Amino acid sequence: MARGLDRQRHILDFTLAALLRRKGKTGALVAVYTLVVFLLASALFFGHALRREAELVLKDAPEITVQRSLTGRYAPIPKEYAGAIGEIRGVSSARPRLWGYYYDANSRANYTLVVPAENQPDPGTIVIGSGIATLRDANPGDQIGFTGYDGAAQSYRVARVLPEGAGLVSADLILISERDYRALSGIPDGEATDLVLTVHNAKEFATVAEKIRQRFPDTRPIVRDEILRTYDALFNWRGGVVAVLSGMAGLAFVIFAWDKATGLSAEERKEIGVLKAVGWETSDILAMKFWEGIAVSFTAFLLGVTLGYLHVFWGGSFLFAPVLKGWSTLYPNFRLIPAVDFGELGAILFLVVVPYSVSTIVPSWRAATIDPDAVLR
Amino acid sequence: MISARNIGKVFNQGRPNAFTALKEVSFDLQRRETTILKGPSGSGKTTLLGIVGCMARPTTGRIFLEEREITSLPERFLTDIRRRSFGFIFQQFNLIRGMTALENVMIPAYPLGERHAELKRRALATLDLFDLAAKAEAKVEWLSGGEAQRVAIARALINDPSVIIADEPTAHLDLRLSEEFMAIMRRLKADGKTLILASHDPIVYDSDLADRVVELRDGAVAGSAERA
Amino acid sequence: MILHPALLALEISALLCATMVVYAACFGMGIVRYWNLASGSETQLVLERQTYLVSTVLSYFLAFQLVSLFLFIRTADSICHLFVGAMCAVGTLTVNAFGYPTLALKLVNFLLAGLWLILNHADSRGYDYPLIRVKYLLLALVAPFFALEAGLQTLFFLNLDPDIITSCCGALFSPASRNLATEVVNAPPLPMLGILYGSGVLLLLAGGAFLRRGIGGYLFGGANLVHLAVALAAVVSVVSPYLYELPSHHCPFCILDPEYYFFGYPLYLSLLIAAVTGMGVGLLQPFRKVASLAETLPALQRRLVRISLGAQAVFLILCTLPVLFSALSLR
Numbered sequence: 001m002a003r004g005l006d007r008q009r010h011i012l013d014f015t016l017a018a019l020l021r022r023k024g025k026t027g028a029l030v031a032v033y034t035l036v037v038f039l040l041a042s043a044l045f046f047g048h049a050l051r052r053e054a055e056l057v058l059k060d061a062p063e064i065t066v067q068r069s070l071t072g073r074y075a076p077i078p079k080e081y082a083g084a085i086g087e088i089r090g091v092s093s094a095r096p097r098l099w100g101y102y103y104d105a106n107s108r109a110n111y112t113l114v115v116p117a118e119n120q121p122d123p124g125t126i127v128i129g130s131g132i133a134t135l136r137d138a139n140p141g142d143q144i145g146f147t148g149y150d151g152a153a154q155s156y157r158v159a160r161v162l163p164e165g166a167g168l169v170s171a172d173l174i175l176i177s178e179r180d181y182r183a184l185s186g187i188p189d190g191e192a193t194d195l196v197l198t199v200h201n202a203k204e205f206a207t208v209a210e211k212i213r214q215r216f217p218d219t220r221p222i223v224r225d226e227i228l229r230t231y232d233a234l235f236n237w238r239g240g241v242v243a244v245l246s247g248m249a250g251l252a253f254v255i256f257a258w259d260k261a262t263g264l265s266a267e268e269r270k271e272i273g274v275l276k277a278v279g280w281e282t283s284d285i286l287a288m289k290f291w292e293g294i295a296v297s298f299t300a301f302l303l304g305v306t307l308g309y310l311h312v313f314w315g316g317s318f319l320f321a322p323v324l325k326g327w328s329t330l331y332p333n334f335r336l337i338p339a340v341d342f343g344e345l346g347a348i349l350f351l352v353v354v355p356y357s358v359s360t361i362v363p364s365w366r367a368a369t370i371d372p373d374a375v376l377r
Numbered sequence: 378m379i380s381a382r383n384i385g386k387v388f389n390q391g392r393p394n395a396f397t398a399l400k401e402v403s404f405d406l407q408r409r410e411t412t413i414l415k416g417p418s419g420s421g422k423t424t425l426l427g428i429v430g431c432m433a434r435p436t437t438g439r440i441f442l443e444e445r446e447i448t449s450l451p452e453r454f455l456t457d458i459r460r461r462s463f464g465f466i467f468q469q470f471n472l473i474r475g476m477t478a479l480e481n482v483m484i485p486a487y488p489l490g491e492r493h494a495e496l497k498r499r500a501l502a503t504l505d506l507f508d509l510a511a512k513a514e515a516k517v518e519w520l521s522g523g524e525a526q527r528v529a530i531a532r533a534l535i536n537d538p539s540v541i542i543a544d545e546p547t548a549h550l551d552l553r554l555s556e557e558f559m560a561i562m563r564r565l566k567a568d569g570k571t572l573i574l575a576s577h578d579p580i581v582y583d584s585d586l587a588d589r590v591v592e593l594r595d596g597a598v599a600g601s602a603e604r605a
Numbered sequence: 606m607i608l609h610p611a612l613l614a615l616e617i618s619a620l621l622c623a624t625m626v627v628y629a630a631c632f633g634m635g636i637v638r639y640w641n642l643a644s645g646s647e648t649q650l651v652l653e654r655q656t657y658l659v660s661t662v663l664s665y666f667l668a669f670q671l672v673s674l675f676l677f678i679r680t681a682d683s684i685c686h687l688f689v690g691a692m693c694a695v696g697t698l699t700v701n702a703f704g705y706p707t708l709a710l711k712l713v714n715f716l717l718a719g720l721w722l723i724l725n726h727a728d729s730r731g732y733d734y735p736l737i738r739v740k741y742l743l744l745a746l747v748a749p750f751f752a753l754e755a756g757l758q759t760l761f762f763l764n765l766d767p768d769i770i771t772s773c774c775g776a777l778f779s780p781a782s783r784n785l786a787t788e789v790v791n792a793p794p795l796p797m798l799g800i801l802y803g804s805g806v807l808l809l810l811a812g813g814a815f816l817r818r819g820i821g822g823y824l825f826g827g828a829n830l831v832h833l834a835v836a837l838a839a840v841v842s843v844v845s846p847y848l849y850e851l852p853s854h855h856c857p858f859c860i861l862d863p864e865y866y867f868f869g870y871p872l873y874l875s876l877l878i879a880a881v882t883g884m885g886v887g888l889l890q891p892f893r894k895v896a897s898l899a900e901t902l903p904a905l906q907r908r909l910v911r912i913s914l915g916a917q918a919v920f921l922i923l924c925t926l927p928v929l930f931s932a933l934s935l936r
Contacts, residue, residue: 007490014487021475044610206689229687229767247613267474274471277432278485278532279460281453282657341863343611343683346676350614354669358621361661369654372456373427375471376544390647434645449642452653454732 015291037304045312052339062196069220076191090204096192125159127175133161149186254359276372289364313338379406384438398424399596414575415582416593422575431459464533466543472517479513540571611680623755629662630748633741667718687767694858703761710754719881731897794843801839826887833880847927879916882909
């Protein structure tokens with residue numbers, strides 16, 4: 001047993017030294033290999049992080065949101081719907097919500113207006129997120145002006161600024177009283193932006209949604225899990241597309257690897273011949289080729305994954321962002337929280353290392369079966 | 378010690394470019410004897426050395442090593458016998474460039490799985506036998522011709538084989554180095570090694586070292602002479 | 606079909622590996638037909654070289670198979686939310702009829718590849734390739750399973766339609782539906798634990814007898830096969846609930862999750878190693894009389910027994926930990 005380990009250690013030592021002796025060739029192989037791993041890792045990390053993000057955001061979202069839709073377009077929902085929907089079995093509560101966006105043409109920024117369910121600000125005052133406070137240079141006590149739906153100027157006193165670090169979601173937030181909200185948005189009394197329902201039993205989501213549709217055909221119930229699934233399918237699909245593209249790159253890489261491994265230089269061929277002549281056996285050479293593959297794959301895997309991680313979570317995915325930025329309408333300030341899991345790493349391993357290894361088996365074997373007496377001839 | 382019986386070797390058998398390198402070669406070698414295979418290039422010396430040294434298998438015939446028939450052994454076992462029983466010195470030394478003299482000497486022992494420290498100690502001791510201890514850490518391409526030759530011999534000795542096989546050892550050497558080589562061979566013989574040298578250089582085959590000269594021509598034994 | 610990267614990865618590598626193994630098996634058939642050790646002809650030399658290729662391919666296959674087994678479960682787990690009602694890998698695997706057969710075949714193929722490599726290793730110890738025909742005929746028998754696995758997996762992936770209502774592991778193992786799984790789950794936990802330890806002790810005794818007197822190779826091999834089944838059942842019925850600290854949570858896959866400190870990986874890995882090496886002992890038993898193996902085979906078998914018992918001990922200790930330290934009591 002110890003002999004076997006020492007044998008492997010010797011062969012590994014020899015292999016590493018041999019790889020270092022051929023710096024150019026090894027370097028080129030590792031560079032291309034790393035590039036493929038990097039592309040794949042970036043794509044997968046990106047998709048995974050988006051999903052995590054959506055999950056986190058939606059975690060606090062209501063189980064079911066009910067919107068009204070007229071001829072397929074969004075419309076405010078009558079408040080009395082809430083009473084009737086609240087009586088459907090399985091629904092523990094139904095609450096109308098008032099919220100929306102406000103585009104500030106001066107600072108060219110989008111604010112999110114929300115009427116909180118509890119602790120509404122007093123009429124005439126607002127609570128603003130730290131982002132807006134910076135943008136408008138507003139401090140508690142200052143007045144901020146907005147233009148209402150009818151063009152009338154409205155002015156509010158800043159009661160409080162939300163503390164920073166409460167997350168990017170709150171940076172563009174404006175909390176406003178119901179009276180001021182209606183004056184600004186023009187949504188009449190008796191109507192709301194949408195309804196949010198609490199349904200405790202996850203198995204009843206589908207039934208409840210179905211009942212709502214039957215009772216109020218002009219509504220559109222949206223189940224939280226469905227949003228998540230849709231995002232998921234979308235992100236995975238995008239991830240898949242990138243994987244396919246990278247796969248093609250990978251294929252090119254396999255051909256490259258095959259070529260590198262088959263096209264043993266005269267020097268290497270002679271070296272293997274010498275090894276066999278002085279007493280190495282075919283399986284020793286195969287072990288050497290195995291360690292060579294491990295060393296190259298491991299280096300490239302580590303480098304590629306690290307670079308991919310830095311690219312996605314530090315570099316803002318600058319390479320992909322233009323292609324994959326479909327989500328940007330959902331969350332204007334989307335910063336990714338590092339999230340990597342075993343599944344991703346396994347997928348990269350299988351998409352790159354397996355094809356590489358498979359494509360080098362036959363060439364390695366050919367190299368290993370050089371006749372030991374070849375150097376004599 | 379080694380008996381060859383009716384050895385034949387055909388390359389590319391069954392194809393139009395089939396080529397018979399050896400036919401019906403038989404001979405016996407005794408332990409501690411020195412045998413010279415003599416003959417012009419292309420006479421089959423190298424092929425025969427390869428077969429006797431367990432590097433290749435004959436197409437027909439049998440080889441016995443210490444009464445054991447080794448012709449039909451799988452490569453794994455043949456290799457094991459080869460590295461324990463035979464040390465090889467090649468025509469152009471065939472040292473691996475980019476590695477130190479010490480590493481070159483250690484290479485044949487790697488698959489045996491000896492402890493690294495122990496192996497290194499033995500390799501240094503072997504280099505020391507040839508006054509090469511100072512050059513142990515030098516890359517082989519920086520060695521002089523004579524030093525490279527002695528490293529190649531040290532490499533052949535690292536697994537302490539009983540038989541040393543050399544193929545045209547003096548073909549690329551000047552007179553001084555050729556004589557130095559023969560001096561080392563004499564030392565090895567005195568140490569009890571069995572030597573098999575293939576050469577068409579008179580310095581080798583006319584040497585008083587030879588106990589037996591086997592002459593090959595066109596793949597067959599043309600003459601065998603024993604010297605007292 | 607879902608274009609999930611991990612699915613693509615599994616699929617590509619499964620197809621590649623299956624192709625390689627079938628390719629290797631074809632070489633194997635050539636070896637069975639034309640093998641003639643006495644000949645020094647070039648054909649024979651080429652065949653001898655091919656044996657190295659086949660065993661290399663199989664070794665790589667074994668390694669990939671192990672990773673693929675776990676990645677498959679992990680992926681099934683991570684895509685479960687695409688299917689309404691699925692809450693872990695169990696849900697995904699029941700989306701269509703190909704999920705569980707694929708998983709089962711992955712497990713079987715891992716065992717088969719491992720056993721074949723043990724046989725191959727034994728053969729290489731004999732100077733006259735004593736098992737060459739046996740081993741390549743076996744390979745030809747085994748290769749279709751590898752191809753079948755790739756096929757089943759492809760069907761499984763192609764038929765993964767999101768939004769199909771599937772069962773979550775709670776539903777699958779609930780007492781209402783009666784099938785083999787529920788029988789296993791509802792086996793009384795403490796007797797089940799007793800059976801696990803009992804079967805472990807029997808293995809130890811059989812292994813000990815083999816080590817001391819060299820008898821009972823078949824017994825040890827067979828016992829390992831039975832013990833594998835017992836152990837898997839015990840993991841589902843006792844070890845999981847103790848680990849999750851929920852008497853009704855029996856899922857064999859959730860223990861692979863980070864929430865449970867990846868506990869499942871060392872657990873299953875030790876069990877798989879113990880099973881392969883243990884069954885290998887039985888596989889080698891009929892060849893002890895082969896002249897060229899008479900010296901090396903018993904030593905190899907003893908080594909396998911030691912590895913198997915060692916891994917088995919690790920497995921049993923790992924099984925015991927949650928029972929000892931769990932807040933849950935099933936007594």
